[in-house]
Amino acid sequence: MPILECNNLTKTYAGVTALDHIDLAIDPGRIVGLLGPNGSGKTTLIKLAAGLLQPTQGQILIDGKKPSPETNAVLSYLPERIALSQWMKVTQVLDFFCDFYKDFDRAAAEAMLAQLQIAPNQVLKQMSKGTKEKVQLILAMSRKAKLYLLDEPIGGVDPATRDYILHTILSNYNPEAAVIISTHLIGDVEQILDEVVFLSRGQIALHDSCEAIREQQGKSVDQLFREVFKCWEN
């Protein structure tokens, strides 16, 4: 059964159609890239999956169920923003995650924090934005979830951290879980993806496996993306 399923999923606000009758199915064990320019509906799709928005039409299912507290328990969501309470210390945030998520692996989180030399007693407010993002990522990847939704996980970080993030995603690979990465830094992420979904103006322009794209088109996904979404005409 697909981990994520969209059936005729539509979302409109204030007359704008952010998502236009999307049909999508993501199977477990897949690492999927959600690619598209700003305004393509990427963030809307992720928010719908996370239960932060309600569909206008159609449905979205996580592991066969509509978004609810039950699906939240098996969904690990990494938002684009820093959503953690800034007054908390790292240990307190770990306590929080342990309290609410049964599948949270505290030891794994602590190991990764140590690897990145993030002091457990530091207050979040005193950290740089990059460090806070790392903390949030570590928390998301320390969950043994069925679906990981990562919204722009490598956007604002330096290349070394980028490598670390991608490495972490791969090391946590679970054939029963799916990972959806929304990004526009395709070149960096392409190698770890199974499939890509190109979103354009609320519709799916392309949904294919990366290897198929390379075999059939003879180009990388990055190059194909640039062609499909070219901003100017020659």
Place this chain on the structure above:
Amino acid sequence: MLGKLMKYELRATGRMMLPLFLLTLLLGVFTRMSTAVVQHTHTNITESLNMLLIFAFVLALVGTAVFSVVLMVVRFRNNLMTDEGYLMFTLPVSVHQLLWAKLLVSMLWFVAVFCVDALAILLAIYEDGMLAGLPEFIRSAFENMDRYYAVNGLLYMLEFLGVLLVSMVTACLLFYAPISIGNSFATHKTLLSVVFYFVIQTVLQIVTVFGFAFSARTVNDVIMPSLASSPTRAAHLLFLSVLGYSLIIGTILYVLTWFMLRKRLNLQ
């Protein structure tokens, strides 16, 4: 899960409330000490300092109460309607649980403010033997109520408490509802929240006025006679109607808030 939410709610708000409580209590103690000093040495300096201290103390008493209300509103907005909302609304908890965690903890702080202020005042005016005389004081208060007003003091207290608690919840919701409505819009969220606050207040005023006008007949035919015959019954009726009114308003506001957060959430 509700318990856990409340735990974090208490921690997040306690870090601000507890220092305030400490300050208020300390000022109470200092006031008491300063009063004693003034009684011994009547100089201009000590008298002015004493005045200053009393002023600060009263400020603390009132300030703590005001702050608890402000904190309750700000906490709701910051924790649910800003970036933190991305975490809170993706937790494996229902919107009901999120709301009740905040409502119950807010209530707790309101009650705490009352207790701390009362304690601080007691400390400020403490005379020897006051503490020993306290049980006697309470007992005689209840006796008086029983004797003069033919009323069961305990029942009164409970009804009063019930009305108080429901009113507190409703008071919180009076802020939560417009904030959640304001959030559902794409822009000018704060402005719209303020606007809706006044809209709701106005609607409530109108409803209340109509309600009174409507029930004028019932008041005349039912309540007035019973007031004459049995003041106790009238008092109970009064309490119950205030309670009922609060409950209805509270329920409407709760449903409105829940709906906005569950179906019209629009985090930016």
Place this chain on the structure above:
Amino acid sequence: MSWEFQDHLPIYAQLMDTLKRRIVTGRYLPGEKLPSVRELAAEAGINPNTVQRAFSELERDGLIYTQRATGKYVTENEADIKSAREALARTQVADFLRAMQSLGFSVGDVIVLLQSFKESEEEIKHADSGM
């Protein structure tokens, strides 16, 4: 640090190539246990399903075999490894000749060029040993 891959070829094919080279050059010895899918994916910075596909293809080619519950191992069949090495060499030569052809060199021209390379190499060696 993840491995570099070229844009226009499927990654599984490029991985297969790298693994074949490691096997024929003896970096992975006959009978040696290969890293697990997950380990290799993390090390190379690529998708585990891609690694799995590369492994499956290599197994089909007979260069590796699976031992259930323990993992994948390099074949012990030296002949298979030798022929894989030869196949890789031939591909390398074919690519080289194609590149030379685009410069306008026929196969005969290339042989002459190689001969002169060989002679100058021997001259240098001779000169070195004479010193």
